[in-house]
Amino acid sequence: MMRKSPMKQESRQTISGVDFKEYFQPESIQKALEIRAEYGDQIEVAAGSTDLLVANYEKLHEIKYWLDLVKLDQLKKIEVIDNELHIGAMVTHLQLMKSDLIKKNLAVLAAAAEDVGSPQIRSRGTIGGNICTSSPAGDLLAPLLSYGASFKLQSTEGERIVKAEEFFTGPKRNSMETDELLTEIIIPLTDNKREGSWIKVGRRKALVISTLTLAVVLEFEGEKIVKAGIAMGSVAPTPVRLKGIEAVMVDQKLTDLDYKALGREVKASINPIDDLRGTKEYREDVAVDVMVRALKEIERKVSS
Amino acid sequence: MKKFGRGMATIMFGFGYGEGFPDHSIASIEIKEDERIVIRTAAADVGQGVITTVIQIAAEILRINPNYFEVVQGDTHKTKNSGSTSATRQTYFTGNAVKKAAEDMLANLYHYGSLEFRSNHPEIAIEDGKIYMYDDPDDYITYWEMAERVKERGEKLEAEGSFFPVTYSPDENGQADKVYVAYTFLSQVIDIEIDTDTGIIDLLDVYSAIDLGKAINPKNVEGQIEGGTVQGLGMGMMEDQVIRNGKTLNAGMTDYLVPTSVDVPKFKHYLVEEEDSEGPFGAKGVGEPTLIAAAPALANAVYDAIGVRFFDLPISPSKIKKALKEKEENS
Numbered sequence: 001m002m003r004k005s006p007m008k009q010e011s012r013q014t015i016s017g018v019d020f021k022e023y024f025q026p027e028s029i030q031k032a033l034e035i036r037a038e039y040g041d042q043i044e045v046a047a048g049s050t051d052l053l054v055a056n057y058e059k060l061h062e063i064k065y066w067l068d069l070v071k072l073d074q075l076k077k078i079e080v081i082d083n084e085l086h087i088g089a090m091v092t093h094l095q096l097m098k099s100d101l102i103k104k105n106l107a108v109l110a111a112a113a114e115d116v117g118s119p120q121i122r123s124r125g126t127i128g129g130n131i132c133t134s135s136p137a138g139d140l141l142a143p144l145l146s147y148g149a150s151f152k153l154q155s156t157e158g159e160r161i162v163k164a165e166e167f168f169t170g171p172k173r174n175s176m177e178t179d180e181l182l183t184e185i186i187i188p189l190t191d192n193k194r195e196g197s198w199i200k201v202g203r204r205k206a207l208v209i210s211t212l213t214l215a216v217v218l219e220f221e222g223e224k225i226v227k228a229g230i231a232m233g234s235v236a237p238t239p240v241r242l243k244g245i246e247a248v249m250v251d252q253k254l255t256d257l258d259y260k261a262l263g264r265e266v267k268a269s270i271n272p273i274d275d276l277r278g279t280k281e282y283r284e285d286v287a288v289d290v291m292v293r294a295l296k297e298i299e300r301k302v303s304s
Numbered sequence: 305m306k307k308f309g310r311g312m313a314t315i316m317f318g319f320g321y322g323e324g325f326p327d328h329s330i331a332s333i334e335i336k337e338d339e340r341i342v343i344r345t346a347a348a349d350v351g352q353g354v355i356t357t358v359i360q361i362a363a364e365i366l367r368i369n370p371n372y373f374e375v376v377q378g379d380t381h382k383t384k385n386s387g388s389t390s391a392t393r394q395t396y397f398t399g400n401a402v403k404k405a406a407e408d409m410l411a412n413l414y415h416y417g418s419l420e421f422r423s424n425h426p427e428i429a430i431e432d433g434k435i436y437m438y439d440d441p442d443d444y445i446t447y448w449e450m451a452e453r454v455k456e457r458g459e460k461l462e463a464e465g466s467f468f469p470v471t472y473s474p475d476e477n478g479q480a481d482k483v484y485v486a487y488t489f490l491s492q493v494i495d496i497e498i499d500t501d502t503g504i505i506d507l508l509d510v511y512s513a514i515d516l517g518k519a520i521n522p523k524n525v526e527g528q529i530e531g532g533t534v535q536g537l538g539m540g541m542m543e544d545q546v547i548r549n550g551k552t553l554n555a556g557m558t559d560y561l562v563p564t565s566v567d568v569p570k571f572k573h574y575l576v577e578e579e580d581s582e583g584p585f586g587a588k589g590v591g592e593p594t595l596i597a598a599a600p601a602l603a604n605a606v607y608d609a610i611g612v613r614f615f616d617l618p619i620s621p622s623k624i625k626k627a628l629k630e631k632e633e634n635s
């Protein structure tokens with residue numbers, strides 16, 4: 001008897017090819033908000049989609065409704081209004097790192113944007129997406145915390161301004177409601193001298209989820225620190241602002257501070273975990289040393 | 305603080321399946337009337353460039369521009385066994401099979417040439433796709449015309465070659481006359497910098513000296529060295545499969561890291577062309593040998609930089625930072 005040919009294997013993978021029901025690409029914020037209000041958590045809000053497409057890999061067909069923000073040109077601007085910088089939610093990492101306004105006033109944010117992913121990711125990914133994904137490792141989040149940023153959330157009911165440190169509530173969780181959209185990021189400007197440092201620790205030089213990030217922003221009157229913003233990513237369930245340490249630094253001269261002691265304070269204020277990117281012990285030890293490095297860097301910048 | 309370190313490693317690598325395995329490759333060559341020379345081989349070009357290599361080899365033997373060649377590759381209906389693209393064996397095995405097929409073809413060109421010109425082969429010249437008598441170069445016949453003539457005779461201008469070297473299985477003491485067909489040698493020096501704040505290794509320069517017999521295509525050889533070394537360095541400092549309770553925790557490339565183009569160090573290559581007696585034009589294999597020295601050289605460079613020996617890979621920032629801390633505490 002002839003050998004039987006092996007049976008053809010049935011594929012058990014669900015077939016995509018099922019189309020979404022609706023794809024909206026509104027041209028006004030008002031229209032976008034109405035759609036958002038109507039569909040609530042049924043609709044996926046798409047900005048650059050760099051997080052969205054990864055999160056829905058092989059199950060894109062399960063998404064029924066899309067709200068694509070790409071045509072909202074109002075959200076792609078960076079402007080100064082009343083001594084505040086307003087960054088539209090659809091501003092990309094590439095825009096941030098290229099913008100003279102950002103480089104001059106928010107150098108730490110520009111540096112962080114430059115460290116995101118790769119050129120492709122930076123030209124698609126947006127600041128709004130980075131914030132709304134609310135990953136503890138989101139690279140823009142520590143800088144936004146250290147600059148004292150606030151987020152404007154809009155719905156058909158109105159708008160509210162939420163401070164960055166109140167926005168993030170857990171890993172990939174935040175206080176945005178299902179009828180809201182993030183439209184703007186607002187950061188106060190200052191006439192004082194502002195210097196900062198950005199440190200991203202990752203296991204390779206590109207396309208890497210941060211093992212730890214540190215953003216330090218200091219404002220000076222003369223030699224005195226009048227305002228300090230210190231924040232870290234990937235060391236706790238949310239990006240964290242280290243207010244206790246900020247308080248210690250305010251009203252001091254930078255060079256009078258004990259950098260190593262501050263580093264140890266940083267270590268004591270964070271709560272990292274072991275994961276594939278690094279151990280808890282690693283993150284704590286590195287936190288001490290990068291804090292010292294950041295302060296030395298600022299000292300160099302201030303004195304030059 | 306940044307600490308500089310330099311490390312070196314030397315390896316040897318016996319290639320081919322070896323150990324008495326019936327390892328071989330079969331290739332054929334056909335000259336067509338329409339100005340094409342077709343090589344048939346099952347050797348899979350997975351990016352390493354074996355297709356380029358066999359064309360170069362055949363073109364050299366057949367004394368004609370490589371542009372005329374076409375390769376039918378890896379088709380079980382049209383090609384005979386060439387063995388796998390593995391064990392660093394294709395240049396050596398399929399290179400030799402193609403070389404033999406080309407030599408057979410060349411001999412046939414002489415044969416049909418002597419019939420055409422009614423003369424003996426020492427009087428006949430073969431060059432640039434033309435066959436003629438030395439004393440009358442203007443009266444030539446091209447390979448393509450010759451293919452036509454041969455076809456008229458009801459034959460094909462076709463040749464086949466195979467390479468089937470003998471190796472021996474080692475005895476109970478691990479000894480044999482010839483376990484592998486040949487060995488490739490590589491020495492590598494790697495310069496690095498370690499950031500003591502973060503435990504991160506920065507790859508600076510890699511110097512490689514490889515005894516490869518003969519570089520049939522030096523650019524492809526450089527590609528192999530750079531690709532292999534980067535893979536080895538990935539193994540040395542990044543690639544880390546973490547298994548807990550039988551489950552792989554890093555199930556995707558997001559947390560199973562390999563170096564990106566911006567992590568790659570600068571390279572300098574030294575090709576040592578000590579021709580092998582059996583390889584095609586003296587060539588030996590240059591695939592896997594390029595990967596092996598990288599991790600040990602890296603480990604030596606790390607030792608040079610911070611005085612700590614690591615015995616398991618990858619040498620991750622977490623391990624380096626911990627070692628630096630322990631070293632400080634113990635001093």
Ligand SMILES: Cc1cc2nc3c(=O)[nH]c(=O)nc-3n(C[C@H](O)[C@H](O)[C@H](O)COP(=O)(O)OP(=O)(O)OC[C@H]3O[C@@H](n4cnc5c(N)ncnc54)[C@H](O)[C@@H]3O)c2cc1C
Binds near residue numbers: 045090124125
């Ligand atoms: C290969 C790769 C590398 C990456 N590297 C990095 C990196 O180094 N650092 C880093 O921080 N991130 C990185 N990311 C993650 C991602 O690119 C960034 O977080 C990016 O900023 C997300 O922006 P987006 O516009 O693409 O977001 P999207 O994917 O479009 O949206 C993300 C989430 O936010 C919601 N959303 C977006 N905009 C709004 C809005 N205006 N209102 C309400 N909800 C909104 C979406 O519904 C979705 O849930 C990487 C991603 C990839 C695929």
